[in-house]
Structure formats: C-alpha cells, structure tokens
Amino acid sequence: MRSLTNVDLKTNILVCSVPYRYDDPALNENISYANAYLSRAMTVAFGWLFGLTLGLVVLIGPYNTALLGYVYDPVEAAMYSAFSPILWCTFISWGVLASHYGYGGWFGKFLSWKYFKVFTRLAYAIYLTQFPVFFYNVGTTKAALYYSSLDLVRFLLISN
DSSP: OHHHHHHHHHHHHHHHHHHHHHHOTTTOHHHHHHHHHHHHHHHHHHHHHHHHHHHHHHHHGGGGGGSTTOOOOHHHHHHHHHHHHHHHHHHHHHHHHHHHTTOOTHHHHHHTOTTHHHHHHHHHHHHHHHHHHHHHHHHHOOSOOOOOHHHHHHHHHHHO
C-alpha cells in the first residue's frame, strides 16, 4: 500500500508542476515566446471575428423590414433600437483599438489617412459651436414652433 501512495504522490507533483514549468520564461524561453505570439494572434483573430460579427448583425439585422410582407413588431423594433448602438459602438471600438496597437491592417491604414486630421478638426469645431447656436435659438423663441424641411433652408439663408 505504501508503494502505491508514493507513486501517486510523485505523479501528482509531476502533473501539477507541468503548467508551472511550461509558463515560466526562465525555464523555457522558446515555449513561452511561442505561446505569447500564438495567444496574441488568436486574441486578435477572435477580436476581429467578434467585432465583424457585431457589425454585420447591426447592418444585416433589420433586413426583414424591407420585405413586402413585413408586419411591424414593436418588440423587435425596440430590441434593435436598444442594442444596435451598443453593438455598433463595440465594433468600431475594436477597430480603433486594434488599429492603435498595430493590428488594424488595411482598416488601420484607412483610419490613419492624413486628410482625416482636417476633417476631425472641422467636425470638432462644428461640435463646439452647435451649443451656442442651439441655446441662442432656444432663448429667442417665445412660443412653441412646428418645423418643416424648409425651416432649415430659411435658417441657412437668414444666417448668411
């Protein structure tokens, strides 16, 4: 009986020490380097697969609303309206994050285009000026208004 216990004890120590030897860089640098590269590559591949799946769900999800026999379902519309911005944001966030760390590929090169800097500065300037214009319009309005498509044209013509 004693010999069986010793064998089991040695086997348990051997089995338990394998993961530690396998992951310790001081003991085996080549295996750790290969694992880190494989783990990073699989994480990036899974991230792109997951992100693209989310993006396609948002883009292709409401395809049935374009069919001729579509009957409006408020629960379906509410679910899509609630979750599509979150899914789309996750897809875009993954693309930006992967591009930032150098795993963007052609998408990262597209986001790094030098002319986007001009567009970004212009969009930020418009974003900053929209609030004073909005508050000015709210402050000068004395009664409730009803808007039409021509009101935007009138506003642009009057402001110029």
